[in-house]
Amino acid sequence: MQLNDSNKMKACFMGLGYIGLPTAIIAAENNVQVLGVDINPEIVEIINQGKIHIVEPGLEDLCKKVVADGSLVAATKPQDSDVYVIVVPTPFKGDHEPDISFVDAATRAVLPYLKKGDLYIIESTSPVGTTEKMAELIFSARPELKDELYIAYCPERVLPGNVIYELVHNDRVIGGINPESTEKATAFYSSFVKGDLHGTNARTAEMCKLTENSSRDVQIAFANELSLICDKADVNVWELIELANRHPRVNILQPGCGVGGHCIAVDPWFIVSEYPAEANIIASARKINNYKAFWCAEKTQNAMLQFQLQHGREPKVALMGLAFKPDIDDLRESPAKYIAQKIMQSSNSDGMMIVEPNVESHNIFKLTNYQEAYDQADIVVFLVAHKEFKTLVQDNDDKIILDFCGVKR
Numbered sequence: 001m002q003l004n005d006s007n008k009m010k011a012c013f014m015g016l017g018y019i020g021l022p023t024a025i026i027a028a029e030n031n032v033q034v035l036g037v038d039i040n041p042e043i044v045e046i047i048n049q050g051k052i053h054i055v056e057p058g059l060e061d062l063c064k065k066v067v068a069d070g071s072l073v074a075a076t077k078p079q080d081s082d083v084y085v086i087v088v089p090t091p092f093k094g095d096h097e098p099d100i101s102f103v104d105a106a107t108r109a110v111l112p113y114l115k116k117g118d119l120y121i122i123e124s125t126s127p128v129g130t131t132e133k134m135a136e137l138i139f140s141a142r143p144e145l146k147d148e149l150y151i152a153y154c155p156e157r158v159l160p161g162n163v164i165y166e167l168v169h170n171d172r173v174i175g176g177i178n179p180e181s182t183e184k185a186t187a188f189y190s191s192f193v194k195g196d197l198h199g200t201n202a203r204t205a206e207m208c209k210l211t212e213n214s215s216r217d218v219q220i221a222f223a224n225e226l227s228l229i230c231d232k233a234d235v236n237v238w239e240l241i242e243l244a245n246r247h248p249r250v251n252i253l254q255p256g257c258g259v260g261g262h263c264i265a266v267d268p269w270f271i272v273s274e275y276p277a278e279a280n281i282i283a284s285a286r287k288i289n290n291y292k293a294f295w296c297a298e299k300t301q302n303a304m305l306q307f308q309l310q311h312g313r314e315p316k317v318a319l320m321g322l323a324f325k326p327d328i329d330d331l332r333e334s335p336a337k338y339i340a341q342k343i344m345q346s347s348n349s350d351g352m353m354i355v356e357p358n359v360e361s362h363n364i365f366k367l368t369n370y371q372e373a374y375d376q377a378d379i380v381v382f383l384v385a386h387k388e389f390k391t392l393v394q395d396n397d398d399k400i401i402l403d404f405c406g407v408k409r
Contacts, residue, residue, distance in 0.1 A: 008031055008032060008033040008071075009031075009032050009033065009082050009083065009188075009191070010032075010033045010034075010035070010080070010081040010082045010083070011024075011027055011032050011033070011034050011035070011081055011082065011083040011084075011085060011188075012034075012035045012037060012078045012079065012081035012083065012084045012085070012110065012113075013027075013034060013035070013036045013037065013085045013087055014037050014078065014084065014085065014086050014087060014088060014106040014109065014110065015037070015038065015086065015087040015088040015089075015102075015106065015124075016036045016037070016038040016043055016044075016047060016074065016087075017038075017054070017087070017088075017089065018054055018056075018160065018163075018262075018330060019087050019123065019156045019158070019163075020036070020038075020085075020087030020088070020123075021036065021047070021052065021053075021054065021059075021063075022056060022059055022158075022163045022164065022167055023085070023087060023123070023156070023167060024036040024072060025059065025062050025063050025066055025072060026062075026164070026167050026168060026192050027191070027192050028066035028071035028072040029062060029065070029066055029071070029192070030191050030192035031071075031191065032071070032083075032191060032192070033071060034066070034071060034072045034073070035073055035074075035075060035078065035079055035081060036072060036073070036074045036075070037074070037075055037076065037077065037078050037109075038074065038076065039076060041076055043074070044074040044075060044076055045074075047063065047067065047072070047074040048067060048073065048074050049067075050063055050064035050065075050067040050068060051063065051064070054329065054330075055328055055329035055330075055358055056160070056161070056163050056164070056328075057161065057162075057164070058164050059163070059164060062164070077109070078109055078110050078113055079113065080113050080115075081113065081118070082117075082118060082119065083118070083119045083120075083121065083188055084110045084113070084114070084118065084119070084120045084121070085121045085123055086103055086106045086107060086120075086121065086122045086123060086124055086134075087123045087124060087156075088102040088103060088105075088106050088124050089102050089124070089262065090102065090103060090124045090125050090126055090266075091262075091266065092266055092269050092270070092273075095273075096269040096272065096273055097269075097273045098126070098127045098269070098270045098273060100124075100126060100127065100130055100133075102124070103122060103124050103126060103130060103134065104134070104137070107120075107134050107137060107138065108137070108141075111138065111141050111142060114138065114142060114145060114149060115145075116145065116148040116149070117148065117149075117150075118149055118150070119149075119150040119151075119152070119181075119184050119185060119188060120134075120138070120149060120150065120151045120152075121151075121152050121153070121154055121185055121188070122134065122152075122153045122154075123153075123154055123155060123156055125155060125209055125210070125213075125262075125263060125266070125267050125270070126153070126206055126209075126270075127206070127210075127270045127273070127274060128203050128206045128207050128210070128270075128274065129203065129206070130153075130206060131151060131152070131153040131175070131177060131202035131203075131205075131206065132177060132202060132203070134151070135151045135177050138151070150176065150180060150181040150184040150185065151176065151177045151181050151202075152174055152175060152176040152177070152181045152182060152184070152185035152202065152205075153174075153175045153176075153202045153205045153206055154172055154173065154174045154175070154185055154189065154205065155173065155205065155206070155208070155209035157170055157171075157172070157209070157212060158170065160261075160325065160328045160330055161325075161326075161327055161328050167192075167193070168192065168193060168194050168195070169194050169195050170193075170195045171195040171196045171197070171198060172189055172193055172195060172196075172197050172198065173198050173200060173204075173205045173208045173209075174186050174189060174197055174198065174199055174200070174205065175199070175200045175201045175202040175203070175204055175205025175206070175208075176199075176201065176202060177201075177202050179199075182199045182200070182201070183199070186199055209267065210267050210268070210270050210271050211271075213263045213264045213267035213268060214267060214268040214271055214282045214285075216264050217259060217264050217265075217267075217268045217282070217285045217286065217289060218281060218282065218285040219252075219253050220253055220255075220256070220259055220264070220285075220289060221259075221284070221285035221286075221288040221289050222252065222253070223241065223252055223253045223254060223255040223256075224255045224256065224258070224259075224288055224289055224292040225288050226240070226241070226252070226255065227255035227292070228292070228295060237255060238254075238406055238409035239409075241254065241255075242409075254405075254406055255292075255404075255406075256292070256335070256385075256404065256405045256406075257292060257293055257296040257335045257336055257339060257383050257384075257404040257405060258289050258290065258292045258293035258296070258335025258336075258338070258339075259289040259290075259292075259324075259333075259335065260323075260324025260325065260331075260332065260333045260334040260335050260336070260337075261324040261325065261330065261332055261333055261334075262330075262332045262333060265289070265324070265333035265335075266333060268282045268283075268285065268286050269286065272286065289335075292335070293335035293338050293339055294342075296335070296339050296381075296383070296402075296404045297338075297339045297342040297343055299402060299404075300317070300319075300339070300343055300379070300381050300402055301343060301346060301347070303379055303400055303402060304317060304343075304347065304379060307378060307379060307400065311378075314347075314348050314351050315351060315377075315378035315379050315400075316351045316353065316376055316377050316378050316379070317343070317347070317351060317352050317353065317377060317378070317379045317380075317381065318353045318355060318368070318373035318374055318376070318377035318379070318380045318381065319336075319339070319340045319343065319352065319353070319354050319355065319381050319383060320355045320370065320373070320374075320380060320381060320382045320383055320384065320386075320389055320407075321336050321355065321356060321382065321383040321384025321385075321386055321389070321405070322334060322336050322337050322340060322354065322355075322356040322359065322362070322365065322383070322384070323336065323356060323358055323359075323384050323386075324336070324384075325384065326384055326385045326386050326387065326405075327358065327386055327387055328358060329356075329358040329359050331356075331359070335383075336383035336384050339381075339383055340354055340365065340383070341364075353368040353372075353373040353376065353377065354366065354367055354368060354373075355367065355368055355369070355370045355373045357370050357386055357388045358386070370386075370388050370389065370392070371392070374392045377399060378399060378400065379399065379400045379401075379402065380392075380393075380399050380400070380401050380402070381402045381404070382401070382402065382403045382404060382405050382407040382408075383404055383405060384405055385405040385406055385407050389407050390407060392407075393407065393408055
């Protein structure tokens with residue numbers, strides 16, 4: 001499918017995942033002619049039907065609207081555009097080293113289409129210096145575009161479940177490889193962002209994204225470490241945090257079973273990998289949050305063993321939640337998924353029930369309805385505080401409840 005002939009600005013979004021698709025849809029709704037590119041033809045087909053392949057409240061209605069009026073078209077390959085936005089994953093390799101191969105591949109894919117005056121933007125979370133690397137790649141392949149192209153970095157900062165609002169209303173940090181690029185990218189985002197747009201250089205914008213998520217990781221690590229201490233001290237961590245937060249200058253976050261998602265669980269490693277001697281607190285926070293998932297699995301296994309010794313049979317166990325946070329379907333880097341896998345590897349799978357109300361099916365886990373799993377279980381393990389779970393626990397229930405995410409608080 002071709003982009004409509006119009007006087008609209010044409011933008012090509014490379015990547016239609018949890019960030020790329022919503023951003024493409026919002027841009028299309030704001031008088032930008034959008035081509036959304038994804039290497040998965042099934043995703044392209046779904047979007048061109050006006051549907052979406054992710055869970056995000058309100059997004060499908062917007063998708064249907066912009067596809068119907070021709071403002072958004074999905075394809076497997078880029079086309080000539082005015083703006084190219086790279087919104088692909090940036091995972092890490094085995095030793096927690098950042099992998100920018102998807103950014104590299106997406107950049108190479110748009111190389112033949114770039115022309116004088118075009119704007120190239122990376123939104124993918126990236127190590128410091130990535131934007132400059134991609135600029136070098138572009139200019140080495142297309143030397144005639146040197147000083148003729150605008151190149152910038154602009155990270156997203158949205159919360160799954162509230163993406164539509166936050167894409168529009170959150171402030172954005174925009175860093176170009178030169179002031180002209182910053183100005184050009186700022187003008188593009190001003191077409192659909194109502195939040196303030198803060199200009200800087202590319203390296204600072206890249207570090208800003210990593211800093212934001214590393215800060216969150218450190219704060220969560222404090223809460224998770226506190227939960228480990230409180231377990232040994234026989235103190236209710238939820239009550240403790242609520243009372244401590246009554247102090248006017250204390251704001252402790254809530255503990256959980258670890259940290260997941262493609263941002264907070266990944267981005268701090270980008271800093272640690274590049275600056276291992278300096279990033280001590282950041283590295284420690286990562287280790288604490290990873291250990292919390294291991295601790296939750298071990299705690300569950302011990303409860304199962306104790307039940308078997310007391311009752312002479314293996315317990316029926318309901319593992320409640322697989323997503324990395326409440327009320328979404330995103331399982332990337334999910335500590336709950338790790339816990340479920342670890343427990344199932346060392347247990348009788350016949351007695352295990354896996355629950356994730358936001359996912360219809362899973363290629364590894366056989367999913368069970370949350371009410372059915374709760375009713376049948378001897379041990380209920382709350383891994384994610386989905387809204388469906390909040391009313392399950394009754395005071396007179398004869399069950400062992402392991403609440404790692406504050407469902408009962």
